[in-house]
Amino acid sequence: xxxxxxxxxxxxxxxxxxxxxxxxxxxxxxxxxxxxxxxxxxxxxxxxxxxxxxxxxxxxxxxxxxxxxxxxxxxxxxxxxxxxxxxxxxxxxxxxxxxxxxxxxxxxxxxxxxxxxxxxxxxxxxxxxxxxxxxxxxxxxxxx
Numbered sequence: 001x002x003x004x005x006x007x008x009x010x011x012x013x014x015x016x017x018x019x020x021x022x023x024x025x026x027x028x029x030x031x032x033x034x035x036x037x038x039x040x041x042x043x044x045x046x047x048x049x050x051x052x053x054x055x056x057x058x059x060x061x062x063x064x065x066x067x068x069x070x071x072x073x074x075x076x077x078x079x080x081x082x083x084x085x086x087x088x089x090x091x092x093x094x095x096x097x098x099x100x101x102x103x104x105x106x107x108x109x110x111x112x113x114x115x116x117x118x119x120x121x122x123x124x125x126x127x128x129x130x131x132x133x134x135x136x137x138x139x140x141x142x143x144x
Contacts, residue, residue: 036124037131042066042079044133047108048093054115056128105141109134 037043042062046052049069057065063079070077075089085093097104112134119127 035132035136037133038124038128041131041133043129044108044112044131045077045085045093047111047131048104049097051107051111052115052129054118054129105137109138 039057039059040062042059043052043057045066046057046062046069050065063077066077066079070089070092073092075092077089078084093104095104096102097107100107112131116127116130116132116134119130121127124130
């Protein structure tokens with residue numbers, strides 16, 4: 001099964017790390033294999049460390065929020081330039097949360113699913129802050 005990630009702010013562009021497909025956000029409801037984040041993919045990263053309840057958060061606040069959350073681990077994220085996730089940051093994303101003793105990926109999936117389920121799903125543009133990346137991750141985890 002082929003999955004696609006939609007980034008509405010850069011539709012049709014190709015980068016070194018991601019192939020962004022020129023789908024419109026409304027197409028996400030017609031094709032369950034299209035995945036989106038409103039406002040940005042970084043929302044998915046935040047949910048690994050923070051139980052954000054899904055209220056609106058501007059994409060330009062994501063980078064500072066991520067860095068605040070990972071600073072105590074001695075990590076940083078350059079969300080304004082490279083947006084690369086280095087190996088150490090990846091290990092943090094895949095690690096165990098000290099408070100809950102749960103895997104952070106599992107926490108992010110639960111948090112995302114909860115926030116996603118609060119919406120009617122008439123338009124991804126109205127679902128701030130949400131992401132369907134959890135669906136892709138759950139599918140990938142089946143093969144590990």
